[in-house]
Amino acid sequence: MSDTTDAQQACFEAGIKFGSLYHQFAGTPVSPESTRSLETAIEEAIENQPYCESVAVEILDDRVADAIDHDEGYAELTGSLMEVEMRIDYEGTAVRTRMAMEDGYPRMKLVAVED
Template identity: 40%
Template sequence: MNDIINDRDNALFEAGIKLGALYHQFTGSPVNLRTVKSLETAIQESISVQPFVKDISVYIDRDIIRSKINGEFGYCELEGRMLDVKITIEHNSIRADVSLAFNQELDYPLMKIDKIYSSDLS
């Protein structure tokens, strides 16, 4: 039965795990305009050490932070709608580009597969 599961399946599974872990680990983190860059870096570095991650970029929307900052305490909490994340996963011969970005139409931080290809052909 193991021959039914292939590199593509494993690459996509790993990609989903990375995006889900990132989302649930970091949403709710305190952030303001002074700390946003260091939070982006922390997220990137945390996820980049996990198996099969070849590349990751994290952007947190500063405009949303500005609009959400609590005037008394000077920070807000990281929300899924603030995140724009791109990850490349490589499992053996397969690369998967995946992302997390806020979808306005769905009003939801959507995770999706952007591209799947053989790394032998890249």
């Protein structure tokens, strides 16, 4: 028997999804021409995981263009180049989360817990 609440478990599940998203895709080559397809690939991959209701990834074209520092035409994906929102639903408790830059670091945050 677990001593965790459904809200705590939902938050844990959100953390698992963020860890998977960030560490699976960080370093992926991205160019301004490939941002939309990479967003879709990330969203669809993470949505496969249990309890994941939705994922919205926005790779910021202007930041990608600014990050390209060689003649090959791409940058490596980092948290500074994208914003992410997720909704996790565990046993009727939903959590909304967000990742965005804050003080130069990609912060992953719990936005709301909804029973």
